[in-house]
Amino acid sequence: MNFHDSEKVAGSLVSQGYRQVRTVEEADLIFYNTCSIRDKAEQKVFHRLSDFKALQKQGKKFAVIGCVAQQEGERIFERAPHVSLVAGSASYRNLPEMLVQIGRGERATGLDDRNTEETFETEFTARTNPHRGYITIIEGCDKFCAYCVVPYTRGRERSRTSESVLEEARRIADSGLTEIQLLGQNVNSYLDPMGKRSFAELLAEVGQVKGIRRVRFTTSHPRHFSRDIVEAIDSVPTLCDHVHLPVQSGSSRVLDAMAREYTREQYLERVSWIRATKNRTISMTTDVIVGFPGETLAEFEETMTLLEEVQFDGIFSFKYSPRPNTPALTMENAISEDEKTRRLAVLNERQREIQRANYHRHVGQVMEAMVEGFQPARNQVSGRTSQNKPLNFTIPCGAEIPKIGRYVQVRVTKSHPNSLVGELCPDGEAVPSAACTIA
Numbered sequence: 513m514n515f516h517d518s519e520k521v522a523g524s525l526v527s528q529g530y531r532q533v534r535t536v537e538e539a540d541l542i543f544y545n546t547c548s549i550r551d552k553a554e555q556k557v558f559h560r561l562s563d564f565k566a567l568q569k570q571g572k573k574f575a576v577i578g579c580v581a582q583q584e585g586e587r588i589f590e591r592a593p594h595v596s597l598v599a600g601s602a603s604y605r606n607l608p609e610m611l612v613q614i615g616r617g618e619r620a621t622g623l624d625d626r627n628t629e630e631t632f633e634t635e636f637t638a639r640t641n642p643h644r645g646y647i648t649i650i651e652g653c654d655k656f657c658a659y660c661v662v663p664y665t666r667g668r669e670r671s672r673t674s675e676s677v678l679e680e681a682r683r684i685a686d687s688g689l690t691e692i693q694l695l696g697q698n699v700n701s702y703l704d705p706m707g708k709r710s711f712a713e714l715l716a717e718v719g720q721v722k723g724i725r726r727v728r729f730t731t732s733h734p735r736h737f738s739r740d741i742v743e744a745i746d747s748v749p750t751l752c753d754h755v756h757l758p759v760q761s762g763s764s765r766v767l768d769a770m771a772r773e774y775t776r777e778q779y780l781e782r783v784s785w786i787r788a789t790k791n792r793t794i795s796m797t798t799d800v801i802v803g804f805p806g807e808t809l810a811e812f813e814e815t816m817t818l819l820e821e822v823q824f825d826g827i828f829s830f831k832y833s834p835r836p837n838t839p840a841l842t843m844e845n846a847i848s849e850d851e852k853t854r855r856l857a858v859l860n861e862r863q864r865e866i867q868r869a870n871y872h873r874h875v876g877q878v879m880e881a882m883v884e885g886f887q888p889a890r891n892q893v894s895g896r897t898s899q900n901k902p903l904n905f906t907i908p909c910g911a912e913i914p915k916i917g918r919y920v921q922v923r924v925t926k927s928h929p930n931s932l933v934g935e936l937c938p939d940g941e942a943v944p945s946a947a948c949t950i951a
C-alpha cells in the first residue's frame with residue numbers, strides 16, 4: 513500500500529507541475545514515505561533523516577509522510593529541524609496546499625484528517641510497476657486489532673465509489689497494463705458510497721474490463737470474507753487463483769485477545785469455501801504472528817496444527833512487535849525475544865516443508881506465466897502464475913526473450929519451496945482467456 517501511495521503522491525504532484533527525478537541528489541524536495549507496522553520504525557526514520565541533514569545546505573527541503581509521520585507528528589520537527597512537512601496518509605489530498613506553504617518558507621503539517629470521509633482521489637498516478645496497476649479501493653481501518661497501529665495512523669475506513677474504481681481500471685487497461693491489484697487494509701469491508709456494488713460485484717466487474725487479464729486483491733479480513741468472493745473467482749476467469757487471508761493465530765483464545773473477532777473454526781469454514789470451488793484451484797497464503805502476549809506453548813501448537821490443516825502456499829510470519837498506543841502494549845505475560853525467535857523458526861521450518869510438497873505438485877504441469885523480467889546472469893525469464901507463484905523459465909536457444917507483461921505457457925520441470933522452474937513451451941504464447949473479450 514505504501515508503494516502505491518508513493519505512486520499516487522508522485523503522480524498528483526507531477527500533475528501540479530512538479531518533476532519527478534531519480535536520485536536524492538537531483539531533487540529540490542525529498543519525500544520520505546514511512547511505515548510503522550513493526551520494529552523500531554521511528555528509530556530507522558530518524559537515522560535516515562539525519563543522513564539527509566547534510567543535504568540541507570544545498571537548499572533541499574524534506575517531507576516525511578506515512579505512518580511514522582502520523583504517529584510522531586510535530587516531534588519530527590523537534591528531532592529533525594531540517595524537515596519542513598509532516599503528513600499522514602489521510603491528508604495526502606491536501607499536499608499541493610502544504611507545498612505552497614513550505615514554498616513560502618513555513619512549516620506544514622497534515623495530521624488532523626483521520627476522521628475524514630474523503631479518499632485520496634487522483635487521476636494522475638506515477639505508475640512504476642511495469643506490469644501491474646494498483647488501485648486503492650478502501651483506505652484506513654476500523655478493526656483495531658489489539659497489536660496494530662494502522663487504525664491510529666491511517667484513520668477510519670472510507671471507500672471510493674465503485675464507478676471511480678472502474679474508471680481507474682479502464683484507464684489502466686488503456687495504458688496497456690493487463691494486471692490490476694485492488695488494495696485496502698481490508699478490501700472486503702469495501703462499502704460503495706453510492707451503494708451500487710458489493711466488493712464481490714466490483715471485483716467481478718474489474719475482471720471484465722476490456723484488456724484486463726489478471727485481477728488480484730489484498731488484504732482480506734476473515735471476519736468479512738464472504739462466500740460471494742469465492743463464487744466470483746470461480747466464475748470470472750480473469751480473477752486470479754489466489755486468496756491472501758491473514759489468520760494471525762490458530763488459537764481461538766489468542767484470536768479473541770487480539771480482537772480479531774473470528775474463531776479458528778470460523779477461519780477454517782472460510783478455507784472450506786475456498787477449497788470447494790468447481791472450476792478453479794485457489795492458492796491460499798496467510799499472515800501469522802508468534803509470541804503475542806500470553807501465547808502459551810499449547811496455543812502456539814494450535815497455530816502449527818492450523819498450518820498442517822490448511823496447507824498454505826505461503827506465509828508472512830512475524831514476531832509480535834509491541835507498537836505505541838495499542839492495547840497489546842500493556843498486556844501481561846509478554847513472551848521473551850528469544851522465545852519468539854524460537855517459535856518463529858519452528859513455524860517457518862514446518863511451513864517450508866509444506867511449501868516444498870505443495871510446489872512439487874506442479875512439476876510436469878503446463879502453467880500460464882506473466883513475464884516480469886529477465887535475469888541475464890542465469891539466462892532465465894522471471895514470471896508469475898495466476899496463483900501468485902514465481903515461475904522462472906528458460907527459453908530455447910536463439911529464441912526471442914518474451915517482453916515484460918506478456919503471457920506465456922511454461923512447462924514446470926523443477927520446484928523449490930518458494931518458486932517453480934520451467935521451460936517455455938514451443939509456441940508458448942498464451943491464448944487470451946474468454947473473459948478478456950467481455951466488453
Ligand code: SAM
Pocket residue numbers: 549550659660661662697698731732733758760799800801830831832833834835
Ligand atoms: N489488514 C490486514 C489484516 O487484518 O490481516 C493486515 C494488514 S497489516 C499491515 C500486515 C500484517 O502485519 C498483519 O497481518 C500482521 O500479521 C502483521 N502485524 C501487524 N501489526 C503487527 C505487530 N504489532 N507485530 C507483528 N506483526 C504485526
Ligand code: SF4
Pocket residue numbers: 653654655656657660661662663697698733
Ligand atoms: Fe491492523 Fe487489524 Fe486493521 Fe489489519 S484489520 S490493518 S491487522 S487493525
